[in-house]
Amino acid sequence: MIALASVSGVLSKYGWWIVSRSSGIVAFVLITISVLIGLTMAGKPVRDPRFTKNMRAVHEQTALAGLVAIAVHGLAIFLDPWLKPGVAGVTVPFALGVHTFWTGLGVIAGYLAMLLGLSFYLRRQIGAKLWRKAHRATIAVYVLGLFHALGAGTDTGSLLFLCFAAATAVPIAILFVYRLGATRRSSERRHAARRARVREAGRAAYERAVYDTA
Amino acid sequence: MTTPRPRAVVIGSLSLFVVLFVVLTFELSASASTSAGKAKANAKARPAPAETKTETAPEVEEEVPGEYAEPEEPGAEYVEPETEYIEPEPEYAEPEPEYEYIEPEVEEAPPVVTGSS
Secondary structure, eight states, rough: HHHHHHHHHHHHHHHHHHHHHHHHHHEEEEEEEHHHHHHHTTTTOOHHHHHHHHHHHHHHHHHHHHHHHHHHHHHHHOOOOOOEEEEEHHTTTTSSSSSSSHHHHHHHHHHHHHHHGGGGGGHHHHHHHHHHHHHHTTHHHHHHHHHHHHHSSSSSSSSSHHHHHHHHHHHHHHHHHHHHHHHHHHHHHHHHHHHHHHHHHHHHHHHHHHHOOO | OOOOOOOHHHHHHHHHHHOOOOOOHHHHHHHHHSHHHHHHHHHSSSSSOOOOGGGOOOOOOOOOOTTTOOOSSOOOOOOOOOOOOOOOOOOOOOOOOOOOOOOOOOOOEEEEOSSOO
């Protein structure tokens, strides 16, 4: 009975704060998984179209679930009776009086996640090429979220969280560097192919001109 | 191989949320029940607010006896703001009298000679 009373007391006093902590961790985990899958897919490790389709589905689902978790995280902070951040504290970066810099990074990460995540459904309107370029900036959501968690998070000192962050940050960094290299290699290949085409066309035109004059 | 359903991600996320919620709740209630953990729990729970937080007056919460205690080492101790009181210099100056008192001159009247000789 005493334990139950203690739990109910904690919930009445710190309920929204516990919700914000839990949803923040869930959001970070989901965004991390989504970014990890996205970077892995970009490297095209497996050419099987079914595997790619499944990976894309999980990538999309985790990203959407992450967006919902971010929204719950923001709502719980807004409803925290101790913090009383107001609308500006939750929606305007660097407006919250507690951990101002780190929470500001979190607000920016939230906006970026919404913008870049939901732009997937507008890629026909904005153009696939532009969308693909913008979608590469999603790594910024992960980096800002990581710094936000480490700077403002209450549970980021726990060994479990640090292990998860380290275990995912290292492969994400490696995959990101690999992707940058792959993009450069692909761009070089495209340029070389274009140069070869131009050279071929020039040679053909020259041969045609020689043939016509002969 | 079938396409994974969104339900799996939703169930997984919700499960993680519920587990974290329960663990954090019990962790807080356990640390609040021990006297040593009370201060730690409160200090961990509520970091000292920055300057902008002081704009709103802090609410006085009713304490349930034997449930929560204020932190032994409060993070944000109210310090009386040091204000220097400067005595305002009186600008009012006593007006100096512009008039001078002039002793009225008394004309000397010629002596009246009376009497018979």
